[in-house]
Amino acid sequence: MFDWKWEFAWEILPRLVTATGNTLLAAGAGYAIALVLGLALAIAQRSPYRGLTFVVREFVEFIRSTPLLLQIFFIFYVGPQFGIRLSPWMSGMIAIGLHYSCYLSEVYRGGIDSVPKGQWEAAIALNMTTVQKYRRVIIPQAIPSALSGMGNYLVGIFKDTPMLSVIGVAELIHTANAIGSEHYRFLEPFTMVGIIFLAISLPAAGLIRLVEGRVRRKLGLK
Amino acid sequence: MLDMSGFPTELSGENTPMVSFRKVRKSYGALTVLDDLDLDINAGEMVSIIGPSGSGKTTVLRMLMTLEQINSGVIYVDGQPLTHMPKGGKLVPANERHLRSRRADIGMCFQHFNLFPHMTALENCMEGPVQVLGLSKAEARDRSEELLELVGMIAKKDQHPSRLSGGQQQRVAIARALAMRPKVMLFDEVTSALDPEVIGEVTNVIRGLVSEHNLTMLMVTHQMGFARDISDRVCFFYGGKIEEQGHPSELFGNPQRERTQQFLSAVREAV
Ligand SMILES: Nc1ncnc2c1ncn2[C@@H]1O[C@H](COP(=O)(O)OP(=O)(O)OP(=O)(O)O)[C@@H](O)[C@H]1O
Ligand SMILES: [Mg+2]
Numbered sequence: 142m143f144d145w146k147w148e149f150a151w152e153i154l155p156r157l158v159t160a161t162g163n164t165l166l167a168a169g170a171g172y173a174i175a176l177v178l179g180l181a182l183a184i185a186q187r188s189p190y191r192g193l194t195f196v197v198r199e200f201v202e203f204i205r206s207t208p209l210l211l212q213i214f215f216i217f218y219v220g221p222q223f224g225i226r227l228s229p230w231m232s233g234m235i236a237i238g239l240h241y242s243c244y245l246s247e248v249y250r251g252g253i254d255s256v257p258k259g260q261w262e263a264a265i266a267l268n269m270t271t272v273q274k275y276r277r278v279i280i281p282q283a284i285p286s287a288l289s290g291m292g293n294y295l296v297g298i299f300k301d302t303p304m305l306s307v308i309g310v311a312e313l314i315h316t317a318n319a320i321g322s323e324h325y326r327f328l329e330p331f332t333m334v335g336i337i338f339l340a341i342s343l344p345a346a347g348l349i350r351l352v353e354g355r356v357r358r359k360l361g362l363k
Numbered sequence: 364m365l366d367m368s369g370f371p372t373e374l375s376g377e378n379t380p381m382v383s384f385r386k387v388r389k390s391y392g393a394l395t396v397l398d399d400l401d402l403d404i405n406a407g408e409m410v411s412i413i414g415p416s417g418s419g420k421t422t423v424l425r426m427l428m429t430l431e432q433i434n435s436g437v438i439y440v441d442g443q444p445l446t447h448m449p450k451g452g453k454l455v456p457a458n459e460r461h462l463r464s465r466r467a468d469i470g471m472c473f474q475h476f477n478l479f480p481h482m483t484a485l486e487n488c489m490e491g492p493v494q495v496l497g498l499s500k501a502e503a504r505d506r507s508e509e510l511l512e513l514v515g516m517i518a519k520k521d522q523h524p525s526r527l528s529g530g531q532q533q534r535v536a537i538a539r540a541l542a543m544r545p546k547v548m549l550f551d552e553v554t555s556a557l558d559p560e561v562i563g564e565v566t567n568v569i570r571g572l573v574s575e576h577n578l579t580m581l582m583v584t585h586q587m588g589f590a591r592d593i594s595d596r597v598c599f600f601y602g603g604k605i606e607e608q609g610h611p612s613e614l615f616g617n618p619q620r621e622r623t624q625q626f627l628s629a630v631r632e633a634v
Binding site for chain 1: 428429430459463466467469470471473475477478479480481490491494495539540543
């Protein structure tokens with residue numbers, strides 16, 4: 142029934158390994174952008190400046206209600222009309238980073254809201270600046286309850302990287318598809334890609350839970 | 364624009380109070396919580412605030428700690444306006460920078476301690492001195508350990524708050540506030556959340572502060588005996604105003620106002 146060719150599988154393995162590296166890089170870079178930008182968006186939504194709060198809230202809502210694929214196309218194909226000419230790689234990472242920063246900002250917001258009011262007041266009583274309040278008091282306490290959400294989106298980003306294939310980023314799906322078209326064989330490359338995704342996603346989820354427990358203990362919270 | 368002409372840009376003279384509330388008003392919507400409050404506290408004075416629930420006791424402390432804004436009037440600390448700042452010879456509402464520069468004079472302890480749960484007792488005390496005052500870690504540690512010693516918590520300095528009893532947490536919180544070297548210390552019902560058997564360990568720390576330090580203190584409490592023992596003056600609050608105030612022996616021994624008498628007899632019956 143299956144005519145699985147081991148020889149062919151071996152032959153294409155190096156290309157898939159390289160593509161795995163690209164996928165991880167895109168996911169990692171996108172995640173890094175999302176982590177930092179998401180925090181900025183979350184904090185901006187709590188700022189005393191009404192105008193800023195409003196604009197950021199609408200922006201987050203807008204990004205979350207439109208598909209990632211559209212955002213990727215937009216940045217890559219429409220960007221140049223506004224004089225923003227980015228490589229597929231750049232466009233892809235920015236799109237993913239932007240998209241997920243909006244989801245992460247909600248995760249952070251939940252975490253920040255879970256910090257009791259008394260902690261803010263204690264920080265004021267110690268005469269802390271806004272930056273000190275967030276950095277030393279609020280964020281360390283917001284992170285533990287945000288961790289599981291943060292971990293979920295890391296796996297989410299990883300699984301969304303194939304969308305970058307549409308603008309020609311040589312991640313796993315794009316590479317598997319190219320191999321298939323070159324050799325008229327799709328069974329091996331796509332099966333292998335599935336296994337690679339599984340082999341990374343599953344341990345990652347476990348690892349995230351491990352890190353979560355560790356961070357909680359390290360911060361003296363249980 | 365409110366008329367600020369009745370409020371000087373600073374208080375000077377020999378008897379300048381450490382804290383001065385001048386016609387301070389605070390309301391939440393239609394509810395007036397502080398009703399044109401006037402209250403002066405002299406340097407080194409220990410003043411207790413008593414009164415029925417909702418009379419505005421906590422609000423007085425929260426306004427002085429600048430946790431919220433007042434609606435009108437001015438609060439001065441050490442002769443300088445706290446809630447306002449001088450601009451062109453007049454007072455205008457304080458901005459964040461002004462608040463930060465004046466707030467350093469004030470420290471506060473809360474009913475529910477509000478220690479930072481992710482830091483040990485020692486780290487809680489060092490946090491302000493290192494981050495806000497810019498002390499070196501070594502200096503901050505010395506100062507903090509000295510204060511933890513003072514409140515009898517040095518043996519537990521490396522414990523996180525979750526491992527400490529309420530009384531222990533409150534003592535650490537007092538040390539944390541003192542580590543900032545404020546001129547004025549505020550205590551808001553610091554024993555109300557404690558089990559009866561540990562109240563003494565906290566009140567003893569405050570007693571020690573009264574007898575050995577020249578701090579100005581403002582304390583909200585429901586413990587009449589404690590207020591009577593240690594205060595230079597007791598203020599009875601009613602409806603956002605001071606209904607009656609005086610030396611504890613007078614206020615407790617011979618209250619003049621009917622509301623004070625009613626409140627005190629109600630409290631005595633409850634015991
Ligand atoms: N953020 C707020 N929003 C609305 N009302 C408030 C707020 N904070 C306080 N109040 C109201 O202001 C009034 C005075 O509150 P405050 O906490 O000063 O009373 P208190 O004298 O400390 O009472 P207690 O003895 O119960 O602690 C109360 O009626 C309270 O409900
Ligand atoms: Mg109160």
